[in-house]
Amino acid sequence: MSRDAVPPPVRLGDYQPPDWLVDTVHLDVRLHPTASRIIARLALRPNPEGREGSPIVLDGDELSLKSLALDGVPLAGTAYVVTPTALTLLAPPQRALTLEIETVVNPSANTKLMGLYRSSGTYCTQCEAEGFRRITFFPDRPDVLAVYTTRVEAEREEAPVLLGNGNPVESGAVEGTSRHYAVWHDPWPKPCYLFALVGGRLDRITEDFVTATGKRVALGIYVEPGKTERAGYAMDALKRSMRWDEEVFGCEYDLDVFNIVAVADFNMGAMENKGLNIFNDKYVLASPQTATDADYANIEAIIAHEYFHNWTGNRITCRDWFQLCLKEGLTVFRDQEFSADARSRPVKRISDVRLLKGHQFPEDAGPLAHPVRPDSYREINNFYTATVYEKGAEVVRMLKTLLGDEGFRAGMDLYLDRHDGDAATVEDFLACFADANGVDLTQFALWYAQSGTPQVTVSGRWDEAGRSYRLDVVQTLPPTPGQSEKLPMVIPLAIGLVGPDGADMALTPDDGSNAERGVLLVTQPRQSFVFRDIAERPVPSLNRGFSAPVKLSSDMSTADLLFLARHDSDPFNRFDAAQTIALSHLVEATAAARAGAALPAPDALVAALGATLDDGALDPAFVAQALSIPSETDVAREIGEDVDPDAIHLARTALRRAVSGALAPALEAIYAHHAPSGAYSPDAASAGRRALRNTCLDLLAAGGTAGSLARAQAHFDTADNMTDRFFALSVLAHTAPLAREAALAAFHERFREDPLVVDKWLALQAQIAEPQALERVRGLTHHAAFAWSNPNRVRALIGSFAGLNPTQFHRIDGAGHALVADAVIDIDGRNPQLAARLLAAFKSWRSLEPMRRASAEAALRRVAEKPGLSPDVTDIVGRSLG
Ligand code: 0A1
Ligand code: ZN
Secondary structure (H helix, E strand, O other): OOOOOOOOOEEHHHOOOOOEEEEEEEEEEEOOOOOEEEEEEEEEEEOOOOOOOOOEEEEOOOOEEEEEEEOOEEOOHHHEEEOOOEEEEOOOOOOOEEEEEEEEEOHHHOOOOOEEEEEOOEEEEEOOOOOHHHOOOEOOOOOOOEEEEEEEEEEOOOOOEEEEOOEEEEEEEOOOOOEEEEEEEEEEEEOHHHOOEEEEOOEEEEEEEEOOOOOEEEEEEEEOOOOHHHOHHHHHHHHHHHHHHHHHHOOOOOOOEEEEEEEOOOOOOEEOOOOEEEEEHHHOOOOOOOOOHHHHHHHHHHHHHHHHOOOEOOOEEEOOHHHHHHHHHHHHHHHHHHHHHHOOHHHHHHHHHHHHHHHHHHHHHOOOOOOOOOOEEOOHHHHOOHHHHHHHHHHHHHHHHHHHHHHHHHHHHHHHHHOOOOEEOHHHHHHHHHHHHOOOOOOOOHHHHOOOOOEEEEEEEEEOOOOEEEEEEEEEOOOEOOEOOOOOOOEEEEEEEEOOOOOEOOOOEOOOOOHHHOEEEEOOOEEEEEEOOOOOOOEEEEOHHHOOOOEEEEOOOHHHHHHHHHHOOOHHHHHHHHHHHHHHHHHHHHHHHHOOOOOOOOHHHHHHHHHHHHOOOOOHHHHHHHHOOOOHHHHHHHHOOOEOHHHHHHHHHHHHHHHHHHHHHHHHHHHHHOOOOOOOOOOHHHHHHHHHHHHHHHHHHHOOOHHHHHHHHHHHHHOOOHHHHHHHHHHHHHHOHHHHHHHHHHHHHHHOOOHHHHHHHHHHHHOOOOOOHHHHHHHHOOOOOOOOOOHHHHHHHHHHHHHHOHHHHOOOOOHHHHHHHHHHHHHHOOOHHHHHHHHHHHOOHHHEOHHHHHHHHHHHHHHHHOOOOOHHHHHHHHHHHO
16 A cells, blocks of 8 residues: 555455453553653464464554563564564464553543543543554454453642542552552443543542442542532433433443543543543533533533443443444433433424434434444444434433334343343344344334435325324435435324324324324335224324434425414424424525515514413423424524525524514513522422523524623623523523623633533623624634633634534535634644534535535645645545545
């Protein structure tokens, strides 16, 4: 291969079992800021399932090899080869043997935040997906499971806390030195991506948890000194997660300790290392003064997610990285269910679907589309995507819908039992559900293999004379990169027929379809379903609870949608009916704005929202969701091609103003009704009331009247918690240019010492939809609060600009695209994962109108032409342009 040649992709079909297995790993890690020394003792043996007589090939990345011995004897230089990516023992004896490898790494210079690095002085590790090879030479693949014993040693002064996976074994001083050590042993065989250690000066909170069978577990959350009072909510969420997993999935914790460490510099949200989760501090630290209700909900969900991985990911891991959804989709499903039980189930479903449609649908519709289980990759770090996570969770949810609660639980029980200790595949997972329920899931498995969002078109006809109702369903799956031909999918379509009185009619299907539970089984390109004894014309409520992740279109009239928005017993569809009305209004209004014509009046939407506001029986959190006007990105997705973000912005701003004007009295009444009483509490009911009150504040301010802006200012000035304060600040920043600067300055002054709050301040400014936003963002990159080295800062400023400010990112002069491309190029030299994620913001570039499309393409090409790009960015830019 020539020097510049791109390595070939890794393919699922090329999977080979490892040639060598590792039974035990003993690590001795001597922490040092610039030269940490790792002595690894690996007990290896040939894999009976591997190729006979193979060399031992160990992965490595940016390692300095100091010594190498086989069974205690130093190896001759001719016996092995070291390259930048591997250490190969050319002709090892074909028997069990011990390899001792000494490497040195520089954690302070590790800006990729993969392997062993330092975050504000704390030593920590990140090994998923392929970071362990940056600590020592190792078969860095998830199907090599070993039992780890880790000794961590450091200067006591620098790192009084020393943590590892598993249970603590011993600790003490290193005699005659200022150093100390701790030994940790993890009895559960695991792949190296679950390895972790931490060393630092940290404070902690502790609690005990007693498991279902009476075992006591010591829980610890470690945070930066002085921040322990912000870890209480995470601890509470952890204990609730542990109990829930016992009760709902029968999963009990399996070590004596469970530790969580929060660090400031982290590429993702958090990591499920066995017994030692490492978190981005954004998802641990919360206080009423610094965290919003949304932050609290995210902390709860991510604490649960990482904890749930202990079984779905750790006890049962993935055979290879193509199976990533096996742990991620399933674990997202589990954390969604946990939050649904802890909070309001309908509201959780609505927000999960909004996330799916907002992030995954565009991914599925653009050049980065890939199956839930990809079949090839160039850089695995680029596959921690909305498709693998969120669509992966939807696929598990569909299994539950198809099999029912008991059938699903039977499949899960079998999976947890049959594959405990395994590195499993999607096929293994599905086989458990098929075997436990006696069903064939061959067609269902297409959800893992075919990319793209199915389009489902439904039309309904009531036969008055025959007293029957017929639904004709057509499914298509558009072509996606690498997949031009598609097969029909299994689509569980939950439905109801709503009678004129607003109640659900009894469903008596003509065929054997699964309609008793209200679920139609769509398996063919075209299918019809007939229901008997339908004496009156019903309104169909389709894809209830968003039972299948599809794009649904129907011949439903606005009047029928309005009816559903008022009466549907399914809360998701009640919400969705109003959203559909809003979206079709916005599509029409955008076209009018582009044509310079008068914008249509939003009478139907005003009627739908008005009815929602008037219904005192509804949960405030639900009403807040129902009142939210679809985002500009939602509208762009609905339009799909030749998108003009400025026209969308105009149409949406006008709609918000019109709704504000029409509903002002009701909005004011609700705002007044939900005035806060008592101290702040992050519980779901209180958060719901705040969400509703703040949504009213926002909609009222959209009217732009002096009174509504004064209300927002007063809301900001008198807020006693971050949710209200930040919401009011956003309202002022977006709708009150005259009040904006003073409010932003006051907010910054108050929270300047608090990086997580400063992130909110950065993100908000990056989202202002006016031409000065670009200069503001550029200016903020020089602000003392900003640091290119910290992923949270970069995501807050550059990520928010690219992802949440469509008019300015897609400026017609191309300056927004250029700014993000420049940032990507700059960041890539330091942190390729972060750079690649930012670049993925271009994923919908082909749907833009021609001028903006050309500018996006030029920016992408400029990135592509930069010499020395990382594999991460090379992969994203290549697929984006491909
Ligand atoms: N498994 C983690 C996600 C994760 C993936 C890669 C990372 O590398 C920087 C970090 C975390 C999860 O699902 O939470
Ligand atoms: Zn996960």
